[in-house]
Amino acid sequence: xKHKTFFWFVLPSALAMLLxxxxxxxxxxxxxxxxxxxQVIIExxxxxxxGCRQSTTVDQEATESLRDAKPLGQFAGLTTYxxxxxxxxxxVGDAWNAARGWRDFGGRMLNLPFYKAMAFTLTFTFVVxxxxxxxxxxxxxxxxxxxxxxxxxxxxxxxxxMMITPLVGALILFWMVDARGIVGAFLQDISGDPNLSIxxxxxxxxxxxxxxxxxxxxxxxxxVYYAGLQTVNTETLESAMIDGASRAQRxxxxxxxHLLPLTTFxxxxxxxxxxxxxxxxxxxxxxxxxxxxxxxxxxDLGGETRQLSSAAATSVLTVIGVIILLTxxxxxxWRDFGRK
Amino acid sequence: MSSKAHKKPLPLTLFITVVLGAWLVLAAFPFLWTLWGSFxxxxxxxxxxxxxxxxxxxxxxxxxxxxxxxxxxYGAWIEEEFWRAAWNSTLxxxxxxxISLTLGxxxxxxxxxxxxxxxxxxxxxxxxxxxxxxxxxxxxYLPVFFEFNMWxxxxxxxxxxxxxxxxxxxxxxxxxxxxxxxxxDESAMVDGCNRFQAFRHVIVPVMWPGVITTGLFSFLLxxxxxxxxxLLLNQDNQTMIPKIGSFLGTTQTKGNVMFAVSAVxxxxxxxxxxxxxxxxxxxxxxxxxxxxx
Numbered sequence: 001x002k003h004k005t006f007f008w009f010v011l012p013s014a015l016a017m018l019l020x021x022x023x024x025x026x027x028x029x030x031x032x033x034x035x036x037x038x039q040v041i042i043e044x045x046x047x048x049x050x051g052c053r054q055s056t057t058v059d060q061e062a063t064e065s066l067r068d069a070k071p072l073g074q075f076a077g078l079t080t081y082x083x084x085x086x087x088x089x090x091x092v093g094d095a096w097n098a099a100r101g102w103r104d105f106g107g108r109m110l111n112l113p114f115y116k117a118m119a120f121t122l123t124f125t126f127v128v129x130x131x132x133x134x135x136x137x138x139x140x141x142x143x144x145x146x147x148x149x150x151x152x153x154x155x156x157x158x159x160x161x162m163m164i165t166p167l168v169g170a171l172i173l174f175w176m177v178d179a180r181g182i183v184g185a186f187l188q189d190i191s192g193d194p195n196l197s198i199x200x201x202x203x204x205x206x207x208x209x210x211x212x213x214x215x216x217x218x219x220x221x222x223x224v225y226y227a228g229l230q231t232v233n234t235e236t237l238e239s240a241m242i243d244g245a246s247r248a249q250r251x252x253x254x255x256x257x258h259l260l261p262l263t264t265f266x267x268x269x270x271x272x273x274x275x276x277x278x279x280x281x282x283x284x285x286x287x288x289x290x291x292x293x294x295x296x297x298x299x300d301l302g303g304e305t306r307q308l309s310s311a312a313a314t315s316v317l318t319v320i321g322v323i324i325l326l327t328x329x330x331x332x333x334w335r336d337f338g339r340k
Numbered sequence: 341m342s343s344k345a346h347k348k349p350l351p352l353t354l355f356i357t358v359v360l361g362a363w364l365v366l367a368a369f370p371f372l373w374t375l376w377g378s379f380x381x382x383x384x385x386x387x388x389x390x391x392x393x394x395x396x397x398x399x400x401x402x403x404x405x406x407x408x409x410x411x412x413x414y415g416a417w418i419e420e421e422f423w424r425a426a427w428n429s430t431l432x433x434x435x436x437x438x439i440s441l442t443l444g445x446x447x448x449x450x451x452x453x454x455x456x457x458x459x460x461x462x463x464x465x466x467x468x469x470x471x472x473x474x475x476x477x478x479x480x481y482l483p484v485f486f487e488f489n490m491w492x493x494x495x496x497x498x499x500x501x502x503x504x505x506x507x508x509x510x511x512x513x514x515x516x517x518x519x520x521x522x523x524x525d526e527s528a529m530v531d532g533c534n535r536f537q538a539f540r541h542v543i544v545p546v547m548w549p550g551v552i553t554t555g556l557f558s559f560l561l562x563x564x565x566x567x568x569x570x571l572l573l574n575q576d577n578q579t580m581i582p583k584i585g586s587f588l589g590t591t592q593t594k595g596n597v598m599f600a601v602s603a604v605x606x607x608x609x610x611x612x613x614x615x616x617x618x619x620x621x622x623x624x625x626x627x628x629x630x631x632x633x
Contacts, residue, residue, distance in 0.1 A: 001450060001454045001455075001456075001535065003456070005450070005535045005536075006450045006454050006456070009446045009449060009450030009535075010450050010451065010462065012442075012443045012446060013443045013444065013446065013447035013506050013509075013510060014447070014462075016443060016499075016502060016503040017466070017469060017503060017506050017507065019503065020481075020499065020500055020503030020504065021469045021472070021477060021506075022469075023480070024477040024478075024479075024481055025472075025477070025480065026480075027480035027481075028476065028477075031480070071483070071487065072483075135363075138359050139359065139363050141356065141359075142356045142357075142363070143360065145348065145353075145356050146360065152619070154360070155619065155623065156616065156619055157367050157368045158363065158364075159615050159619070159622065159623075160367050160368065160371060160612075161367050163560065163614075163615050163622070164371075164608055164611055165564040165566075165581055165607060165608075167564075167566045167585065168581070168584065168607055168608060171584070171588075171600070171604055172370045172371065172373075172374045172604060173370055175385075175386070175597075176370060176373065176374075178386060180386035180387055180391075181385075181386060181391065182373065182394065184391075185390075185391040215366065220626065223623055223626045223627060224627055227623070227627035247348075272471045275473070276474075276475070278473075278566075278567060279566055279567075282585060282588070283588075293473075294473050294475045294476075294567070297476060297478070297479060298475055298567060298570075300479075301478060301482065301571050302570070302571065308479055308482060312479045312480070315475075315476035315477075315479050315480075316476075318473060319472060319476055322471050322472055322473065323468070325471075326467075326468065326471050329467070329471075330464065330467075333464060
């Protein structure tokens, strides 16, 4: 294809991505280096019947004109990154000096919003991903061994948790585990504690969020593995059997090697998706117990005061995290391309 | 299937059946339960006394006189004007799907036919863009949208969703077009078509399976989006998912959780139908990237 034709074909798409993905990325980097202007304070003399007094007020006009002249705010360098809401350099240093042992240090770190969000995001990512792979594999094997007649229906039901809107799926589960819902009541029964409430307990909330994560993503791993199982070479399987391989050996040496590349694919997709965990925290109203990086950005942007610089700084840190996670994929794609 | 290699020992069959049964319950029961419960009153669906009340609907009986009630749906759709959100969602989904498919087919086709290195880099950059959490971009949009007074309107959200959707659409359609033999359009060009005519008359008629699959996923992205639409749309223009989000904040305190429950069921229903009709395309789309590589 000629360069010129290629250019015209990809132009609309490229333009959309340039304007609404690339430029916003530049914009968050710039914003994160600025903070909004402080209000201009002036001293005025108020003279009343009891004499004159000095008082300070906000000069609205001057503040407005300053904001109009420099809408980005004033340049602040890396201060936003270093403050308590983000990397909290000073606080970490203090915690390090004051801490008695590792546990204590960890506890102190979890009081800092960024590290709290980071801790949950990473735990979620690295707990949910392997569980999704295992459960997805089990379901795929189970569905694959069911009779052909009902497989269609089985796949339909299995797809539901993934295709349903995350916010909605999480809400449905949340209402069931509510202390007044069916699963909540059941949990109270088996634990023998009538006041057991997931909303009130941090460990339970973390577990519940991860249960949701596995429930939501397992269908993806299932579908990929199921498709993989359809293409396992039956001739190889049978010849392995003729050579005297047991069932376990056949799975170990024929089926699993066939599924291995799929596992890498699922793992990478899941790492990326789980890293942005966000909606379940809203649905479960879990922010008191667990926050994620995406939630932190959302929280800064929503509400009355939009803290743009703070959100931008968290966004930049999140993007850096994503790029670190993505490096293996990029290297792999690069090698694949080199081979072709 | 009659092959001997597929015969299993009994304990294994048993284990597999248990796994399958447990998973089916896990996957389907929450939806059935919520669908059933949405026709009860709050006192039954969230029963302090006995969870089974949601099945029998005792309080529903005393409060409304029937064993089922549509009050949750009435409250959500009429009183809280959920119909408006449903209409907004329809608009957003329609425009996002059609426009992003139009842009995506052109771009995906070009990417699949270009042998040059920059096409590869283009795809790699798209992959990085695809991996970014969408919410990280929103803080980049806000100041600009406020400045140009674009914040809060449906077209703004539509344009943003189209752009966010592009990387995925391009990858997906790129791999579909790769499977259409190059000889097809090249022979058309030998016969005197230019590139665009070859695309228009030769590729377009055979591309629909791939386009429909990609369209389904674009639809899901637009339909399911919460982060972007919540932060970019004002109250009147909200789509369904942010509207449910706002139910959580406001109506829950008023004791109208059932509005949210009914709205949740209403949002889920179209998705059920979609999976039912397009199951095959969805499965092929999910595995498109995986099985080949």
